[in-house]
Amino acid sequence: MNITITGSLGNVGRRLTEKLVARGHRVTVVSHSPERIAAMEALHAIPAIGSLQDAAFLQEAFAGADAVYIMIPPDPSATNVRKYIREAGDRYAQVIARCGVQYVVNLSSIGAHIPDGAGPAGANYYVEQKLNALADTHVLHLRPGMFYTNFLGAMNMIRYQNIIGNNFDASLNMILSHPHDIADAAAEALHTRSFSGKKIQYIASDERNGSEIASVLGRAIGQPDLAWINISDEQMLQGMLQNGLTEEMATVYILDIGRAIRESKLFDDYAKNRHTALGSIKLEDFAKEFAVVYKQALAMAEEAK
Template structure:
């Protein structure tokens, strides 16, 4: 079959492409960077270089595909991050319709039931809504948990302050996922193409408390007593801005952290938890990868 993959050589799109190519499928990978063309072709895929903000480019690239995998990459320069994410979803939807695509696997997020109050995920809510206007397209929205890999941003904090933390709250239970598990689920859905209508699939690797996160990651890097510190929202905001994040992005991340702390982000997932099969990569598995990155 013929597939188009957005997301360039990202930590989901690259392994997804590798899986599809290995299975003998024809894969086109969209990237905005000309210098990634050779690396994409080295995977055995075709490279389509252009912008996902260009509906004509997308329509031309999507044409003839059996299915498309869509995702909205993080753009930290947007003046209104939620709007940017939602607008990108509208562009995708226009191209999907114009190219007469019949199957779409869309990378959404846990918490995407929230039209407001969940930072960038409330932008992804808008993407889902835009896609769901396509009545004659079969769409599955993949809603993964919080990425383990986001903890790489805490390495400096652990090294220099001997703490790990955020505004998630004390001993709060968090739903996590490994990007490799998302890629595996996306490949499964793309190769089977058994989904009909507009559906949601949650992808979850593990559920752990923030206390357990500190203990497991701390032990992996030789600091078994590493504490999880709960930051106030205003302190989280100031810390992110001080670390160089634009204020718009920092505000959205703080808002998402609040949704984690209050449980709103996981509310819909818990309603469907009995239907969700846990993926294979547990926090202890990721801790080994974290320790390797920590040593670099």
């Protein structure tokens, strides 16, 4: 079967490509980076290099595909993130219709059941509705929670201050998702094509609060007293601006999500469907991966001295 996947060889895309190729599918991987061509070919995938904002290129990449995996990568240059996501959704829907793609797996997000949901969730709601309007296409929306890999961005805070945190209290639960669990769910759906109509699938690898996250990660890296702290919105914003994020990106992807978690506005639909969620990689499993990356970063810092 011919399958096109977007998202290049990122945290989800690489594993998804490997699994689909191993099952005998002809896989085209969309990326904006020519530097990824060699890696794609090494995986026996077909590179398609261009911009997701170019509808003509996208149509060429989707032409002849029996199924596609679509996601909307963050764009640091976007001055209006929600508008950027909605426009990307419009393009995907138009190209899928023109190409007659029968099966679509769409990477959405938890909270996408809310039309004006926090962060990117409301825009993802819009994208889901656009895809749901495709009369002759079967669509599966994957709704993951917060990616484990986001915690890798806190390594400097952990190293220098022995703290980790966000703009909500340590007692509040988060729905956590491992990229491999997302890739595995997408690979199974694309391989079997057993979904029909318009479906939603939550990906929840684990549910843990801030205190538990700090404890598990801290033990894994030999810092058992690592503490989760509640950082004010303003402090969070200033820290992210200093680390190179734009105010728009920081607000939509991080601050707004944190506010929604502390106001209990994000997980209500997930709670109704928890029993059907997929995901098996627990926080303790991810902590082992985190420790490897953390120790590598420490070793590189020592060598650079």
